Amino acid sequence: MKIELLEELREQNPVIFNISNFVTVQDVANGINAIGASPIMSEEVLEAEEMVKMAGAVCLNFGAFTQPQINQIRTVGKLANEFHKPLILDPVAVGAVKFRQETIFGLLSDFHPDIIRGNAGEIAALAELEWNAKGIDAGDGTGDLTEIAVACARKWHCIVMLSGTIDYVTDGQTVVRIENGTPLFQLHVGSGDMVSSIVAAFAAVSADNLFEAAQTGGLVFAATGELVANHLLDEDADHLRPGTFAVELMDMLHNVTVADVEAVAEFD
Numbered sequence: 001m002k003i004e005l006l007e008e009l010r011e012q013n014p015v016i017f018n019i020s021n022f023v024t025v026q027d028v029a030n031g032i033n034a035i036g037a038s039p040i041m042s043e044e045v046l047e048a049e050e051m052v053k054m055a056g057a058v059c060l061n062f063g064a065f066t067q068p069q070i071n072q073i074r075t076v077g078k079l080a081n082e083f084h085k086p087l088i089l090d091p092v093a094v095g096a097v098k099f100r101q102e103t104i105f106g107l108l109s110d111f112h113p114d115i116i117r118g119n120a121g122e123i124a125a126l127a128e129l130e131w132n133a134k135g136i137d138a139g140d141g142t143g144d145l146t147e148i149a150v151a152c153a154r155k156w157h158c159i160v161m162l163s164g165t166i167d168y169v170t171d172g173q174t175v176v177r178i179e180n181g182t183p184l185f186q187l188h189v190g191s192g193d194m195v196s197s198i199v200a201a202f203a204a205v206s207a208d209n210l211f212e213a214a215q216t217g218g219l220v221f222a223a224t225g226e227l228v229a230n231h232l233l234d235e236d237a238d239h240l241r242p243g244t245f246a247v248e249l250m251d252m253l254h255n256v257t258v259a260d261v262e263a264v265a266e267f268d
C-alpha cells in the first residue's frame with residue numbers, strides 16, 4: 001500500500017472525467033476537488049474525445065443513465081481504452097435491475113474497465129453469482145465476499161473493489177482487505193459514487209500500478225470517513241449525524257494527511 005500517493009495526487013492535480021448521476025453529481029465533483037484532483041463532467045458525445053484526452057482517468061457511473069446516454073457511455077469507454085486512460089466502472093444497482101444488467105453486460109463487450117468498484121450486490125451480479133441485491137444497496141446473501149470479488153476480477157480481467165464494512169480489493173490473485181470505515185457512510189447516499197471517483201483520481205497518478213491505486217484510494221476514503229466519525233461520536237455518542245458527517249467528510253478529504261491515514265490504517 002502506497003499511502004504517499006495522496007501527496008502525488010495533490011501535486012499533480014489530475015483531471016478526472018466522470019459520467020456521473022444526477023443524484024450525487026455534486027458530492028462526486030466536490031469529493032474529487034477536495035482531495036486534490038480536478039473533476040469534469042459531461043453528457044455530450046460530441047466532446048467525448050476532448051474530455052478523454054485531457055483526463056488522467058475516466059470514471060463511468062451507472063447510477064441513472066437513459067437510453068440515449070448509452071451511446072455516449074460506450075464512446076467514452078472505448079476512447080478511454082484507445083488513449084490508455086485508466087477506466088473505472090461503478091455499476092450502480094446492476095444486481096437489482098434487469099435493464100441495467102443487460103445494458104452493462106452489453107457495454108462490457110465494447111470496452112474494458114481497469115477497475116470495477118461496487119458493493120456486494122453489484123459485484124456478485126457482475127460475477128454472475130447468487131446474491132439478493134436491494135436497489136442501490138448491497139442487499140444480502142450468504143456467499144463469501146472474497147470469493148465473489150476474486151470471481152468478478154477473473155471474469156472481467158480487471159481489478160475489483162468490493163466495498164462494504166470491509167473493502168476487498170483484488171487483481172484476481174491477491175486480495176487486500178481494508179477494515180477502515182464507518183457505518184455513517186451508509187447514511188450518506190453517494191459514498192459509493194465518491195469512493196469510485198476518488199479511486200479514479202488515484203489511478204490517474206498510479207497508471208502503472210492500478211492495483212495499488214485501488215487499494216490506496218479505498219483506504220484513504222475509508223480512513224477519512226472513520227476519522228470524521230470518531231470525532232463526531234466523541235462529541236455525541238448517542239446520535240448519528242449523517243448531515244454533519246457529509247459536510248465534515250468533505251472538509252477532511254481536503255485536510256487529511258498521509259500521517260493521519262497511516263495512524264488509523266487497518267488492512268491485510
Ligand SMILES: Nc1ncnc2c1ncn2[C@@H]1O[C@H](COP(=O)(O)OP(=O)(O)OP(=O)(O)O)[C@@H](O)[C@H]1O
Nearest residue numbers: 119163164165181182183185189190191192193222
Ligand atoms: N458498515 C460499514 N462500515 C464501515 N465502512 C463502510 C460501511 N459501509 C460502507 N462503508 C464504506 O463506505 C464507502 C462506500 O461503500 P458502499 O459499499 O456503501 O458503496 P455503495 O453501496 O455503492 O454506496 P452508494 O449507495 O453511496 O452508492 C466505502 O468506503 C466503504 O468502505
Ligand SMILES: Cc1ncsc1CCO
Nearest residue numbers: 021023063064092136190
Ligand atoms: C439513489 C440513487 N438512485 C440512482 S443513483 C443513486 C445514487 C447512488 O448511486
Ligand SMILES: [Mg+2]
Nearest residue numbers: 092136192193
Ligand atoms: Mg453505489
